[in-house]
Amino acid sequence: MKTPLVTNDSMWFEVxxxxxxxxxxxxxxxxKVPDVFMKEAEELMTRDTAAYKAVQEKVNKSDTEWxxxxxxxxxxxxxxxAHVLLVQESPxxxxxxxxxxxxxxxxxxxxxxxxxxxxxxxxxxxSLLPERKLKPLGEYYTGLKSLKSxxxxxxxxxxxxxxxxxRNSYLxxxxxxxxxx
Numbered sequence: 159m160k161t162p163l164v165t166n167d168s169m170w171f172e173v174x175x176x177x178x179x180x181x182x183x184x185x186x187x188x189x190k191v192p193d194v195f196m197k198e199a200e201e202l203m204t205r206d207t208a209a210y211k212a213v214q215e216k217v218n219k220s221d222t223e224w225x226x227x228x229x230x231x232x233x234x235x236x237x238x239x240a241h242v243l244l245v246q247e248s249p250x251x252x253x254x255x256x257x258x259x260x261x262x263x264x265x266x267x268x269x270x271x272x273x274x275x276x277x278x279x280x281x282x283x284x285s286l287l288p289e290r291k292l293k294p295l296g297e298y299y300t301g302l303k304s305l306k307s308x309x310x311x312x313x314x315x316x317x318x319x320x321x322x323x324x325r326n327s328y329l330x331x332x333x334x335x336x337x338x339x
Contacts, residue, residue, distance in 0.1 A: 162210040163202075163313045164320075166248035171288035174317040181314055183301035191299050199295070199319040202312050203250075210251040234270060238262075238277045246285050250320045256281070256327050263334055271338065278331055292325035 164173065178184070215222050228240045241255040249256075259281075262274035298318040305311040 160205075160209040161213060162206045162251065163309055164206055164210075164248075164250045164316050166251070169285070169288075170249050170317065170320060171290075174314075174321065177310060177314055177317065178301075181301075181305060181310055183298060183305075183314060185293050185297040186300050188294050188296040189299055191295050195299065195303065196295070199315045203316050203319050206312075206316055207251045207253075210248060234273065238273055242277050242281060245281050249285055249324070250316065253320065253323055253327075256286070256324070260327060260330055260334070263331070275331075275335065282328065282331070286324055287328070292321055292328060294325060295319055295322035 164170070167173075225240050225244065228236050232240065238259070241252075241259050244252040244255045256278070259274050259278050263271050263278060265271050265274075295318050298314075298321075302311070302315055302318060305314070
């Protein structure tokens with residue numbers, strides 16, 4: 159069984175900071191990321207997420223089954239809690255839960271939207287936002303493309319893509335709050 163490259167033993171941005179210091183990656187100008195690189199980054203993230211989920215299903219089989227059953231048949235409150243738990247457990251590998259919460263927050267049904275917004279607010283504060291501005295992938299591209307192929311390079315690419323995606327999700331959340339508020 160393949161193990162994920164990105165571990166969840168500390169906050170994603172702490173892992174990223176330590177890795178980028180080790181690899182001497184610093185943000186630069188925000189340039190357009192070539193489609194080939196973006197596709198490679200997406201594939202790396204997809205493979206790493208699949209490896210993470212495979213390990214979770216094997217190691218924590220009963221917990222995984224329980225959460226999956228809640229996501230399928232639970233009440234709204236239970237489903238929101240399950241998504242929050244998944245994101246807190248491993249934000250990089252459970253980005254789909256953030257996207258689900260964003261979709262629910264955009265619903266016209268006020269109770270669903272407010273509950274989802276509250277769950278997201280908690281996640282932004284507790285698990286997702288570093289104490290610095292989130293950066294787009296383009297700011298890391300030059301530093302990432304110059305690295306020799308390695309697990310550390312792959313890990314760095316996954317974390318840069320995650321930051322890029324979480325930045326876009328956060329901007330979407332802010333827009334949603336402004337429009338609905």
